[in-house]
Amino acid sequence: MAKQAKSTKSSGGDKFTRWLVIGMVTLVVASGAIFSIVGEKTKANESFAILNDFKVGPTLVSTVDEANGSGITFNNGAAKTVDIWEDPQCPVCKTFEQANGEFIDELVRTKKANVVYHVVSFLGNESVAAANAAYCAADEGRYLDFHKALYLVQPVLENSGFFSTENLIKIGSYAGLKSQSFSDCVTKGSKLDKVKAAYESMSKYNVQGTPTVFFNGKKWERQNNAFLPSEFAAAFEAS
Amino acid sequence: MINLHKKYQPFITLICRLLLGGVLLVAGGLKAFKPSESAGAVAAYKILPTNLAHLIGYALPWLEIAIGILLIIGLSIRFAAVIGIGVMVIFIAAIISVWARGILIDCGCFGGGGEVDPSKASEAHRAYLIEILRDLGLALSGAYLYFFPYGRLSIEKPIKNNEEQ
Numbered sequence: 001m002a003k004q005a006k007s008t009k010s011s012g013g014d015k016f017t018r019w020l021v022i023g024m025v026t027l028v029v030a031s032g033a034i035f036s037i038v039g040e041k042t043k044a045n046e047s048f049a050i051l052n053d054f055k056v057g058p059t060l061v062s063t064v065d066e067a068n069g070s071g072i073t074f075n076n077g078a079a080k081t082v083d084i085w086e087d088p089q090c091p092v093c094k095t096f097e098q099a100n101g102e103f104i105d106e107l108v109r110t111k112k113a114n115v116v117y118h119v120v121s122f123l124g125n126e127s128v129a130a131a132n133a134a135y136c137a138a139d140e141g142r143y144l145d146f147h148k149a150l151y152l153v154q155p156v157l158e159n160s161g162f163f164s165t166e167n168l169i170k171i172g173s174y175a176g177l178k179s180q181s182f183s184d185c186v187t188k189g190s191k192l193d194k195v196k197a198a199y200e201s202m203s204k205y206n207v208q209g210t211p212t213v214f215f216n217g218k219k220w221e222r223q224n225n226a227f228l229p230s231e232f233a234a235a236f237e238a239s
Numbered sequence: 240m241i242n243l244h245k246k247y248q249p250f251i252t253l254i255c256r257l258l259l260g261g262v263l264l265v266a267g268g269l270k271a272f273k274p275s276e277s278a279g280a281v282a283a284y285k286i287l288p289t290n291l292a293h294l295i296g297y298a299l300p301w302l303e304i305a306i307g308i309l310l311i312i313g314l315s316i317r318f319a320a321v322i323g324i325g326v327m328v329i330f331i332a333a334i335i336s337v338w339a340r341g342i343l344i345d346c347g348c349f350g351g352g353g354e355v356d357p358s359k360a361s362e363a364h365r366a367y368l369i370e371i372l373r374d375l376g377l378a379l380s381g382a383y384l385y386f387f388p389y390g391r392l393s394i395e396k397p398i399k400n401n402e403e404q
Binding site: 018021022024028029030031032036037039040043124125155157158159160161162 | 293322
């Protein structure tokens with residue numbers, strides 16, 4: 001019976017058929033993969049449509065506070081402090097931003113509070129890339145615009161290739177970031193040391209997930225499962 | 240024993256073909272139409288650079304479909320079996336790798352995939368073991384097909400019947 005293994009002569013075993021089969025398989029795989037990639041690209045481009053009427057706000061200066069988990073800090077020295085921990089790929093952070101983003105932006109603009117954004121990246125490579133881009137945006141005074149745009153186009157699936165260098169630069173261009181310095185910073189990953197520091201500070205502040213909010217250093221325990229703007233505002237006033 | 244095997248070999252070959260081919264076809268088919276999930280699942284293994292991982296995530300389902308069809312219709316069985324074994328060995332190595340590095344993911348074998356909740360660690364570890372055993376069984380089916388490619392309901396047949404058939 002081992003003879004069967006050695007008999008290579010079969011209707012499907014001659015050289016021509018073999019190459020034909022290899023050729024067909026290659027063709028199927030290549031055309032299938034191209035079909036998948038093109039489909040995904042089209043879908044990605046469609047998702048940018050939501051940014052067409054994105055309104056860019058004023059530039060806001062921020063600093064990176066290395067003593068406070070390398071957070072992106074606005075209005076250092078204001079009486080009240082709000083620490084916000086978020087991951088660019090976290091879907092609940094998107095919900096949080098959409099519910100309370102306006103209120104927080106207001107706190108930043110009117111300098112009512114010292115707002116610190118801790119952009120962490122525990123959801124994988126594309127969180128790292130997006131967090132790096134967020135730090136780049138902060139350098140140009142456009143962190144708030146960039147993170148808002150990021151959440152608007154946030155894909156449902158994590159690490160699916162959407163937060164690529166190319167797409168992050170594109171998201172930036174909608175958020176008023178058209179400079180060469182921004183795209184260089186995204187391409188080179190210039191802020192990766194800060195991204196790493198922010199991620200590593202999670203355990204120090206006992207942050208186990210995102211979004212997590214601290215008012216004056218005290219963790220916000222929300223009563224309601226939905227992020228009610230009224231509840232957030234009340235918690236801020238009470239702090 | 241040998242005679243018994245000779246008698247049933249064409250049927251065992253058929254079963255192995257349908258088993259390996261069927262699993263590959265179903266697994267590939269489920270993934271091929273959810274390409275971004277597939278790409279994300281390969282990336283979650285954190286073995287390859289992200290771009291390469293995505294490319295493989297897009298191409299692999301189609302390779303599985305192609306090989307699966309070849310095995311089921313019984314064409315170029317040996318060639319298909321070798322690729323099938325290769326794919327299974329890579330899967331096993333990848334699962335062992337994530338297990339050893341303590342990464343918790345859903346294998347993405349039949350679509351879906353990605354990282355899982357850390358609280359489900361023990362379930363994930365048991366799932367890894369089952370996945371390894373399953374892929375090992377499929378790889379063994381492939382190995383059997385390499386040695387005995389000719390069986391029932393197959394397009395490909397030996398031209399020259401050797402003395403034992």
